[in-house]
Amino acid sequence: MSEDRHTELLVAHAPEVSAAKARRWGAFYFTEHMLRGMRAYLVTIVVTSVGNPLLYLFSMGVGLASIVDRNPSAHFGGVGYLAYAAPALLVSSAVMTCANEMMFPVMDGFKWRRIYYGPHVTPLVPGQLAAGHVMAVGVRLVVQCTVFFLIVLAFGAAMSPAAWLLIPAGVLSGLAVGTPLMAYAASIQKENFQFSMIQRFIIMPLFLFSGTFYPLETMPSAMQWIGWISPLWHGNELGRFVAIGLTEPAWLVAVHVLYLAALCVFGILWARRNYTKRMGA
Amino acid sequence: MAGDAELRRTVISARDLVKTYGDFNAVDGISFDVPAGESFGLLGPNGAGKSTTMRMIGGVTQRTSGRLDIMGLDPESQGPEVRAHLGVVPQQDNLDEELRVRDNLIVYGRYFGLPRAYLMRRADELLAFAQLEDKAKARVDSLSGGMKRRLTIARSLINDPKILLLDEPTTGLDPQARHVLWDRLFRLKEQGVTLVLTTHYMDEAEQLCDRLIVVDKGKIMAEGSPAALIREHSSREVLEVRFGTDRNAAVAPRLDGAGDRIEVLPDRVLVYTEDGEGSLEQIRARGLHPITSLVRRASLEDVFLRLTGRSLVE
Numbered sequence: 001m002s003e004d005r006h007t008e009l010l011v012a013h014a015p016e017v018s019a020a021k022a023r024r025w026g027a028f029y030f031t032e033h034m035l036r037g038m039r040a041y042l043v044t045i046v047v048t049s050v051g052n053p054l055l056y057l058f059s060m061g062v063g064l065a066s067i068v069d070r071n072p073s074a075h076f077g078g079v080g081y082l083a084y085a086a087p088a089l090l091v092s093s094a095v096m097t098c099a100n101e102m103m104f105p106v107m108d109g110f111k112w113r114r115i116y117y118g119p120h121v122t123p124l125v126p127g128q129l130a131a132g133h134v135m136a137v138g139v140r141l142v143v144q145c146t147v148f149f150l151i152v153l154a155f156g157a158a159m160s161p162a163a164w165l166l167i168p169a170g171v172l173s174g175l176a177v178g179t180p181l182m183a184y185a186a187s188i189q190k191e192n193f194q195f196s197m198i199q200r201f202i203i204m205p206l207f208l209f210s211g212t213f214y215p216l217e218t219m220p221s222a223m224q225w226i227g228w229i230s231p232l233w234h235g236n237e238l239g240r241f242v243a244i245g246l247t248e249p250a251w252l253v254a255v256h257v258l259y260l261a262a263l264c265v266f267g268i269l270w271a272r273r274n275y276t277k278r279m280g281a
Numbered sequence: 282m283a284g285d286a287e288l289r290r291t292v293i294s295a296r297d298l299v300k301t302y303g304d305f306n307a308v309d310g311i312s313f314d315v316p317a318g319e320s321f322g323l324l325g326p327n328g329a330g331k332s333t334t335m336r337m338i339g340g341v342t343q344r345t346s347g348r349l350d351i352m353g354l355d356p357e358s359q360g361p362e363v364r365a366h367l368g369v370v371p372q373q374d375n376l377d378e379e380l381r382v383r384d385n386l387i388v389y390g391r392y393f394g395l396p397r398a399y400l401m402r403r404a405d406e407l408l409a410f411a412q413l414e415d416k417a418k419a420r421v422d423s424l425s426g427g428m429k430r431r432l433t434i435a436r437s438l439i440n441d442p443k444i445l446l447l448d449e450p451t452t453g454l455d456p457q458a459r460h461v462l463w464d465r466l467f468r469l470k471e472q473g474v475t476l477v478l479t480t481h482y483m484d485e486a487e488q489l490c491d492r493l494i495v496v497d498k499g500k501i502m503a504e505g506s507p508a509a510l511i512r513e514h515s516s517r518e519v520l521e522v523r524f525g526t527d528r529n530a531a532v533a534p535r536l537d538g539a540g541d542r543i544e545v546l547p548d549r550v551l552v553y554t555e556d557g558e559g560s561l562e563q564i565r566a567r568g569l570h571p572i573t574s575l576v577r578r579a580s581l582e583d584v585f586l587r588l589t590g591r592s593l594v595e
Binding site: 013015016017018019020021022023025026029030032033036037040041113114115116117118119120121122123124125279280 | 336339341342343360361362364365366367369371373375376377378379380384388389391392393394395399436440441
């Protein structure tokens with residue numbers, strides 16, 4: 001090793017340098033750790049990332065769409081049913097993945113395998129663990145949404161030149177649901193099937209009543225409010241706007257983006273607070 | 282090896298340290314100093330406040346009052362800077378079982394901002410130190426309890442810390458694994474690393490600590506080297522005699538004078554004496570015949586019993 005290189009390592013090794021680097025990059029260090037951990041279940045990630053869109057798009061494109069498209073009174077933004085449903089399916093799959101990654105692994109970090117408590121005694125602070133976790137899940141979502149998008153393209157279901165924006169729309173929607181769930185997961189001491197209840201009674205109804213398979217306006221007006229407050233509806237509409245050029249007033253597109261972004265910011269801040277409170281520093 | 286001036290420098294200074302949870306004082310006004318290179322122990326039963334003190338040193342638990350100075354830094358306001366100097370071995374292993382053995386060291390080193398190229402080399406050195414070279418690519422969950430503990434210690438050394446905090450480092454390990462760990466810790470001490478360890482094992486404290494504080498209910502009961510504490514608060518030897526659980530208390534008055542002091546426990550009677558065999562002869566000469574008898578050197582367990590009236594491991 002050259003003398004310069006040796007000196008560089010020694011400088012990098014000084015505690016004050018470690019602390020300064022950790023203050024600046026600590027969240028990224030934890031992201032790196034989580035991404036390395038995800039390699040342990042990489043096969044599952046790949047299979048679900050590829051298998052999910054294939055299954056959804058085959059069942060919609062080959063199955064349901066062939067029936068729906070024969071009905072002349074059906075109105076899906078002037079496009080075929082597959083193209084109508086595909087953006088929402090991408091967004092929904094991002095939301096479901098994110099919800100999973102923000103509940104069980106959080107409890108794992110605090111309680112089951114306690115992996116948060118390893119970095120807790122290094123120069124990192126709890127808020128950086130929360131941020132690092134969010135970024136790692138964000139990376140997974142980017143990969144998943146990209147794979148989904150490529151399969152949507154292969155099915156010929158993305159019409160607009162801006163359709164690639166489905167990828168950030170999916171990531172944003174996932175995190176809008178996931179980060180508040182992360183904050184909640186950090187606040188509970190014991191998992192008494194709360195996560196399963198959330199999946200069954202919050203995530204699944206959102207999936208069904210957020211205009212994923214049909215326009216929200218076709219639901220009884222008394223139920224449409226579910227869509228208005230649902231991050232998934234805002235994500236679905238945003239996805240359709242970018243992928244098939246769904247006609248939306250500009251202000252409504254802005255509302256979709258701002259609503260989702262606001263939920264992300266709220267979720268991250270709430271999670272940082274809960275992580276700090278729980279870990280005691 | 283560190284020089285004399287370096288060794289005399291105080292690296293940890295605690296003054297009137299208090300930690301309160303509601304109306305419970307987990308740590309109740311303790312003060313101590315640890316010079317560089319010393320092996321310093323906190324000995325006490327479960328719930329004595331040892332781990333809370335360790336967490337306050339690392340700045341991961343905020344103190345209620347008092348002063349704490351680690352290498353000239355306040356862990357409460359300068360937590361990352363303090364922890365950059367420390368290696369920490371927690372009471373409960375928190376290795377990442379989804380990562381391989383060597384990867385656990387590398388990701389941990391990244392938390393200190395250490396470059397990957399350096400960490401590759403450092404991880405191999407530490408695996409050799411922990412006698413885990415052949416397990417580098419093994420899954421963590423395939424390791425024995427002793428190996429996991431050694432890996433946790435190796436992980437705590439990734440940043441080459443000058444202070445190593447060990448919270449009950451050998452609890453739950455079999456005797457052989459404990460001795461391997463003690464050997465590794467002793468080597469670190471020889472290299473000039475300041476060791477701060479909590480334990481409720483007297484033999485561990487006697488093996489590893491230059492000096493210790495005996496803690497009970499958040500307060501310091503005594504302070505000194507293991508030998509000095511035993512000298513001050515116990516006799517040279519202890520004779521343990523058993524007459525049967527229902528007879529021990531009744532027989533005890535008849536043992537008066539057989540030693541310097543008599544302690545009656547539910548299952549045995551302890552006779553503190555300078556000459557255990559001589560005391561046993563005296564007892565037999567009085568026509569008393571214990572079911573079992575044992576002469577041993579006095580230990581920190583006896584010191585704790587003397588100071589608190591209670592056994593360390595209950």
